[in-house]
Each structure stands twice: as structure tokens, then as C-alpha cells.
Amino acid sequence: xxxxxxxxxxxxxxxxxxxxxxxxxxxxxxFDGIVVWPSFDGDYLEGGGIALLENYMRSLExxxxxxxxxMALQRAIFAESRKLAFDGGGRVxxxxxxxxxxxxxxxxxxxxxxxxxxxxxxxxxxxxIGDVRRLARENRNRLVSLKRAGxxx
Amino acid sequence: xxxxxxxxxxxxxxxxxxxxxxxxxxxxxxFDGIVVWPSFDGDYLEGGGIALLENYMRSLExxxxxxxxxMALQRAIFAESRKLAFDGGGRVxxxxxxxxxxxxxxxxxxxxxxxxxxxxxxxxxxxxIGDVRRLARENRNRLVSLKRAGxxx
DNA sequence: TTGTATCCCATAAATTCCCATGTTATCCCA
DNA sequence: TGGGATAACATGGGAATTTATGGGATACAA
Numbered sequence: 001x002x003x004x005x006x007x008x009x010x011x012x013x014x015x016x017x018x019x020x021x022x023x024x025x026x027x028x029x030x031f032d033g034i035v036v037w038p039s040f041d042g043d044y045l046e047g048g049g050i051a052l053l054e055n056y057m058r059s060l061e062x063x064x065x066x067x068x069x070x071m072a073l074q075r076a077i078f079a080e081s082r083k084l085a086f087d088g089g090g091r092v093x094x095x096x097x098x099x100x101x102x103x104x105x106x107x108x109x110x111x112x113x114x115x116x117x118x119x120x121x122x123x124x125x126x127x128x129i130g131d132v133r134r135l136a137r138e139n140r141n142r143l144v145s146l147k148r149a150g151x152x153x
Numbered sequence: 154x155x156x157x158x159x160x161x162x163x164x165x166x167x168x169x170x171x172x173x174x175x176x177x178x179x180x181x182x183x184f185d186g187i188v189v190w191p192s193f194d195g196d197y198l199e200g201g202g203i204a205l206l207e208n209y210m211r212s213l214e215x216x217x218x219x220x221x222x223x224m225a226l227q228r229a230i231f232a233e234s235r236k237l238a239f240d241g242g243g244r245v246x247x248x249x250x251x252x253x254x255x256x257x258x259x260x261x262x263x264x265x266x267x268x269x270x271x272x273x274x275x276x277x278x279x280x281x282i283g284d285v286r287r288l289a290r291e292n293r294n295r296l297v298s299l300k301r302a303g304x305x306x
Numbered sequence: 307t308t309g310t311a312t313c314c315c316a317t318a319a320a321t322t323c324c325c326a327t328g329t330t331a332t333c334c335c336a
Numbered sequence: 337t338g339g340g341a342t343a344a345c346a347t348g349g350g351a352a353t354t355t356a357t358g359g360g361a362t363a364c365a366a
Contacts, residue, residue, distance in 0.1 A: 001203070001206065001207065001210065001231075002231070003188065003206070003231055003232075003234045003235065003236055004232065004233075004234060004235045004236070005232045005233070008356070008357090009356075009357065009358095011357070011358070012358095013310090013311085013358095014310095014311095015357085015358095017355075017356050017357070019355095019356095020354075020355065020356090021236065087312075087313075087314095088313070088314070088315090089355080089356070089357075090354095090355075090356080091356085091357085093310095093311070093312090111228070111232045112231050112232055112234075113227050113228065113231045113232060114206075114209075114210045114213070114227065114231045115210065129228075129232075131225075132225050132228045132229055133193070133229055135221060135222060135225030135229075136193060136222075136225040136226050136228070136229030136230070137193050138222070138225075139222030139223075139225055139226055140193060140226075142216075142222060142226070143209070143226055143230075161346070161347090162346075162347065162348095164347070164348070165348095166321090166348095166349095168347085168348095170345075170346050170347070172345095173344075173345065173346095238322090240322070240323070240324090241322095241323065241324065241325090242324095242345080242346070242347075243345075243346080244346085244347085246321075246322085
């Protein structure tokens, strides 16, 4: 599970350290790295381990072959995804088109969201997170009912 | 279940002993430690075992993927949480931003609340607990009716 | 060649691990 | 039911390891 938020440097070669917590999560799937694609919800990147993409593939298989949504998801996620391997220091090299899409320069912010994570321009994320906190507070009552449904600690 | 209230020292390295009762509770989920995040409700921290976050994750997955509130909750909870592993002595290192958020220095107070717990600035908690007692007294009748409706105790 | 992608090495800072110690709680046995 | 032995806990300090990060050197391709 991807947790927490970390801001790391993006160097002149396009390299960035993946937070060590995140590296520990993606140790499965036989690929030592992460998978990243441009979000279709905004100008940031989404990513996860290879296992996440395999899950997506399995759920797509349950959808109708000519379902518009299915095809859109396939194109938006699979076609746009890049496999990024870790170097000896736990970094990946972010292809320029991905960095450009998310407006990344100097630093980038990894945001853990449970099963997947996002990579944001650090400044944009800071201005975005305020709204998120407000919305979360407004929706807190829905989480309380989840707590009741959800078992032990 | 997290019970009782304990005040422990927060040392210069940001380390603090997790009460041994609490450590016994979080032995599940394959992670030997706790998860802590800043409360939505005030300047203190909330925490629990990794299993609590996994429940949140499962429950959020049952909600509509494009629900604004769902996404806000996901961002606010997972992105703000930190996994804190126990050291050999049963302590965790509290990241500076969490300690700052809760105004912790010198000591901190762990408050067991059943499925989760809170971490407070000890002084603040002492002044807070007075209000809590008053509220509990005012709501005593509601607890009695619960007892009649429910099972034991 | 020129830009790009890999790989290797170096280093400062942060984090984790390990050991020591005083204190408190628990156990055991006469 | 007194202790006294034993174990568990909270806590401090230092050593060892891991991280994050920068800078070459090398190989490849446009």
C-alpha cells in the first residue's frame, strides 16, 4: 500500500529518487521498477507497481469488448504507460514527455493513495491539497460509516 | 482494541515509545508498526494498525470511482499517513512535520479510543479532557439506552 | 557529433540498528 | 504473604546502514 507524501529532486538528467517506502511496495511482479502514465483527470502522473496494471488488465477483461469505456481505458492507461526501472540508487529516469505533461521541474511530489500513487508538480500539489482537505472534512461522515462497517483496528 | 491513556517521552531524535498495550494490538497486517496521520478535527494525530488503513481502502473501493468525496477522502487519508516501524525497543520515530502539526515536544500522550488512538500534546490533552468529561456526563443517558439495547457490559 | 540512456562511484544527511541502564511490573517460593 | 529474583518496559547514546543526490564515464542511436 502506497502511503504518505514525499517531495524529491528531479535532476538535469530527468532522474528522480522513488521514495524508499514506495520501492518496498513494488517488489512483486518480477520487475524492479514502477509503471507511470499521464492522468486523464489532470496534469499530473499516475503510477504503481506492475501488479497494479495486471489488476487493471483483469478488470478490463470482465468488461464488454466493444464497451467505449473499456477501449478508452485501454488506450489511456496501457498505451500511455511507461515502465521505469530503478537504477542502483533507487531512482528512475522520467521520460521528457511525462515530465512535460505534469509540468515537472526541479522537484516533484510523490503522493501515496493506497493501491496507486500520483506524481505532481510540487507547487501545484500544495495549492491543490487545501481543497482536498476541505472536501475530505465535508465527506467525513461517510468515512465514519465505513469505520462501523469495517472490522477491527 | 486500544485502551487507556499513556504519556511517554519524545526524545531529541523524535523517538517515542509506543505503549506496550498498543504494540500488542497491531501485530496483524504483516507490518510491525503503526500508521499515523494528522487529524481532520484538530491539532493532534490519529493512528492505528495497518489493518485499519486496509479497511479504509477496501471500503473506498466500493464507492464510485469518480465521486469527488471519495477521491478527497482517499487523498486526505492515504497521502497524509505515515507508516512508522517499531525499533528494537518498541519505539517509533515521529516525522518532524507530524510532531509539529500536533505541537509535540518533550512528551506526548497516547489516548486509546477502541479501534484507533490519538496522540496529543500532553498539556493540551489535560485541558481537553475536562471538556470531554463534561460532555460525557451530559450524554450519560444515551449510553444507558445503548446498554439496554445492546448485549453485555 | 550530439543528444540520450546506462552504469558506476562518491558523499552528506537522515534513518535505523544495537547496546546499555534505570525503573517498574511480574513471578516464584519459602 | 513477604520479600527477592526475573522479566518487561521506557529511555539514552553511539555506530552502522540506508537514502537521496550529484557527477562522471561509457555505450548507443539519431
